[in-house]
Amino acid sequence: xxxxxxxxxxxxxxxxxxxxxxxxxxxxxxxxxxxxxxxxxxxxxxxxxxxxxxxxxxxxxxxxxxxxxxxxxxxxxxxxxxxxxxxxxxxxxxxxxxxxxxxxxxxxxxxxxxxxxxxxxxxxxxxxxxxxxxx
Amino acid sequence: xxxxxxxxxxxxxxxxxxxxxxxxxxxxxxxxxxxxxxxxxxxxxxxxxxxxxxxxxxxxxxxxxxxxxxxxxxxxxxxxxxxxxxxxxxxxxxxxxxxxxxxxxxxxxxxxxxxxxxxxxxxxxxxxxxxxxxxxxxxxxxxxxxxxxxxxxxxxxxxxxxxxxxxxxxxxxxxxxxxxxxxxxxxxxxxxxxxxxxxxxxxxxxxxxxxxxxxxxxxxxxxxxxxxxxxxxxxxxxxxxxxxxxxxxxxxxxxxxxxxxxxxxxxxxxxxxxxxxxxxxxxxxxxxxxxxxxxxxxxxxxxxxxxxxxxxxxxxxxxxxxxxxxxxxxxxxxxxxxxxxxxxxxxxxxxxxxxxxxxxxxxxxxxxxxxxxxxxxxxxxxxxxxxxxxxxxxxxxxxxxxxxxxxxxxxxx
Ligand SMILES: Cc1ncc(COP(=O)(O)O)c(C=O)c1O
Numbered sequence: 070x071x072x073x074x075x076x077x078x079x080x081x082x083x084x085x086x087x088x089x090x091x092x093x094x095x096x097x098x099x100x101x102x103x104x105x106x107x108x109x110x111x112x113x114x115x116x117x118x119x120x121x122x123x124x125x126x127x128x129x130x131x132x133x134x135x136x137x138x139x140x141x142x143x144x145x146x147x148x149x150x151x152x153x154x155x156x157x158x159x160x161x162x163x164x165x166x167x168x169x170x171x172x173x174x175x176x177x178x179x180x181x182x183x184x185x186x187x188x189x190x191x192x193x194x195x196x197x198x199x200x201x202x203x204x
Numbered sequence: 205x206x207x208x209x210x211x212x213x214x215x216x217x218x219x220x221x222x223x224x225x226x227x228x229x230x231x232x233x234x235x236x237x238x239x240x241x242x243x244x245x246x247x248x249x250x251x252x253x254x255x256x257x258x259x260x261x262x263x264x265x266x267x268x269x270x271x272x273x274x275x276x277x278x279x280x281x282x283x284x285x286x287x288x289x290x291x292x293x294x295x296x297x298x299x300x301x302x303x304x305x306x307x308x309x310x311x312x313x314x315x316x317x318x319x320x321x322x323x324x325x326x327x328x329x330x331x332x333x334x335x336x337x338x339x340x341x342x343x344x345x346x347x348x349x350x351x352x353x354x355x356x357x358x359x360x361x362x363x364x365x366x367x368x369x370x371x372x373x374x375x376x377x378x379x380x381x382x383x384x385x386x387x388x389x390x391x392x393x394x395x396x397x398x399x400x401x402x403x404x405x406x407x408x409x410x411x412x413x414x415x416x417x418x419x420x421x422x423x424x425x426x427x428x429x430x431x432x433x434x435x436x437x438x439x440x441x442x443x444x445x446x447x448x449x450x451x452x453x454x455x456x457x458x459x460x461x462x463x464x465x466x467x468x469x470x471x472x473x474x475x476x477x478x479x480x481x482x483x484x485x486x487x488x489x490x491x492x493x494x495x496x497x498x499x500x501x502x503x504x505x506x507x508x509x510x511x512x513x514x515x516x517x518x519x520x521x522x523x524x525x526x527x528x529x530x531x532x533x534x535x536x537x538x539x540x541x542x543x544x545x546x547x548x549x550x551x552x553x554x555x556x557x558x559x560x561x562x563x564x565x566x567x568x569x570x571x572x573x574x575x576x577x578x579x580x581x582x583x584x585x586x587x588x589x590x591x592x593x594x595x596x597x598x599x600x601x602x603x604x605x606x607x608x609x610x611x612x613x614x615x616x617x
Contacts (some may be wrong), residue, residue, distance in 0.1 A: 079563015083614050114555050115585030140553035
């Protein structure tokens with residue numbers, strides 16, 4: 070995978086936009102009456118995200134909130150992901166691969182930090198799978 | 205090299221024994237400050253292992269041929285070295301395991317028959333998961349209760365909690381000697397006295413103490429001592445369980461099979477002599493021999509000197525890190541700890557600290573250090589941790605401090 074570089078390390082991933090999302094995460098908070106609510110946890114570093122999705126009548130995402138807590142990579146990934154979700158159908162989100170998540174993040178991610186980068190993505194996927202299986 | 209020579213210990217000369225310390229990481233010389241996780245290995249250990257494979261490799265205790273006799277002698281000699289290193293009476297009191305975790309699991313199973321409904325097991329709030337989870341499970345199996353000695357604000361055990369938690373109902377007290385998360389060195393001699401007054405078995409987790417200070421099992425008065433060879437210059441896959449002879453005799457083995465039995469019929473078996481009744485199957489022979497070489501190396505330098513040099517380096521590191529605004533160090537002052545410094549920079553996650561340091565060639569750990577309940581108690585998800593060993597220098601500490609300033613700059617905190 071192109072985005073993975075084993076020699077990659079250090080300050081290069083802390084671009085200004087990453088730090089901006091980390092310090093001011095977009096769509097931070099919770100949603101009452103969210104149809105989808107899902108928590109993922111990385112026991113290795115203690116990073117946590119909970120994601121809340123409100124759907125409209127057509128099964129598309131009307132609103133999104135999250136409570137990402139953790140490192141700059143996982144929080145900014147959640148913040149950036151949350152900005153892309155409004156208006157998408159669950160089917161469209163289900164079709165999204167992890168490459169597009171990494172592409173969205175737009176920085177080189179080493180193998181060590183890939184779990185941080187993908188934690189919000191898995192929270193989103195997990196929430197949708199749980200929702201679909203309840204239906 | 206400047207700054208490598210400390211009171212009585214020639215760190216420059218020591219460094220030359222560790223080829224990995226010449227590595228360049230991300231364009232910078234490696235500064236390895238993750239010794240609590242595992243230590244680096246000197247050439248002497250690598251050579252002992254390759255010598256064994258090149259000259260004597262064969263199974264132990266099984267053959268009359270020359271190679272088997274040599275392997276058996278070398279493997280047994282490594283047990284004797286470990287015994288002498290911690291002041292045990294003989295090699296019969298030394299069981300080789302693969303790590304501290306296995307040593308403690310051996311006890312959590314092997315002492316199971318001592319535990320019954322309503323009995324109590326006592327550990328502390330600062331245990332590594334490996335001295336917590338096995339006891340949670342043992343308590344569940346027996347219907348016993350697990351109790352915790354509490355820590356105070358400074359990360360030290362509360363005296364009244366030691367006396368309050370250990371009672372006549374206590375069957376096992378298992379306590380970490382030096383905390384891998386806070387660096388705290390506990391007064392285990394005193395805890396052992398309280399345990400024994402109450403008729404309890406007393407176990408010490410020495411994973412972070414045995415590699416860094418003189419530890420004598422008779423002086424600390426423990427029944428069992430668990431530690432890891434790989435944290436004290438030995439190969440990975442090596443660990444030790446010391447048990448006082450009478451205690452080991454009363455302990456049931458928990459892995460069964462070849463080499464641990466004296467006599468087997470189809471119906472029943474009699475256990476082999478100590479320590480072999482606990483070492484079923486073909487053991488990690490080369491690892492054990494490598495551990496013996498590591499012990500020789502440490503004793504050649506002297507554990508007092510190693511402790512002294514680490515203390516001086518830790519005090520120095522404290523002074524350097526305390527000047528960094530927004531950096532909080534957890535745990536007790538340098539006089540009361542081993543060379544472990546756990547800290548956070550306000551507004552920066554420990555993983556990001558570790559990442560930026562890695563870019564500077566500095567290896568530290570960021571996370572919960574396998575002590576999640578403790579981190580929870582401190583109100584943090586994790587911390588960054590620098591941990592030292594005999595080959596670390598003031599120069600590396602200076603690089604650490606400079607890199608932490610860089611972290612602050614990148615995060616504008
Ligand atoms: C205090 C303490 N106990 C136990 C362990 C477990 O050691 P091992 O992973 O070698 O089993 C560690 C290792 O980090 C430790 O620091």
